[in-house]
Amino acid sequence: MRHSPPRPSCHPQLWTVYLEQGAGSPGSDSYTSSCAILTDFWAKVTPGILQLVSHSKVLGEMVNLHFLSLMEALHECHSTVLTKLLPLWAPVLYTHHTKLPGQLAVRLQACQDAAPPADAEAPSAALAPSPGLLRWLHRLQFKMGQIELQSSAATQFYSV
Secondary structure (H helix, E strand, O other): OOOOOOOHHHHHHHHHHHHHHHOOOOOOOOHHHHHHHHHHHEEEEHHHHHHOOOOOHHHHHHHOOOOOOOHHHHOOOOOOOOHHHHHHHHHHHHOOOOOOOOOHHHHHHHHHHOOOOOOOOOOOOOOOOOOOHHHHHHHHHHHHHHHHHHHHHHHHHHHH
16 A cells, blocks of 8 residues: 655644644743744745645645645644744635635634733643643544545555
């Protein structure tokens, strides 16, 4: 059986959460450095994404869903870098809309309204991961497993 890689949209999401969560305590040099890496990465990548989605409304809608999913993951994991990334990502979300459709607007507003977590809630180098992180990782693992099953079934179908 051929194994296909997980859907590409999972990679930036997983990397972003992983880098911040594994960076140590907020305020530490490693945490500050990791947040700077994340901000720099997304500041470089987002203009290219914006240019791509400006050419296709369908692609823009797909990207919106992935960005909202990433924002929700960062919020659920008590990310402190989310507040720095929201302004970078807003132009992508509004490329084809002056006002986002209902459910997307509600999801975005929930992320925007979330206050940055206090240091006590922020990611830390503690041995036990936060419950929010564990819930998110389990859901991501399930999604990636579903994608693997679907792609392996499709590969068997098309290779006949």
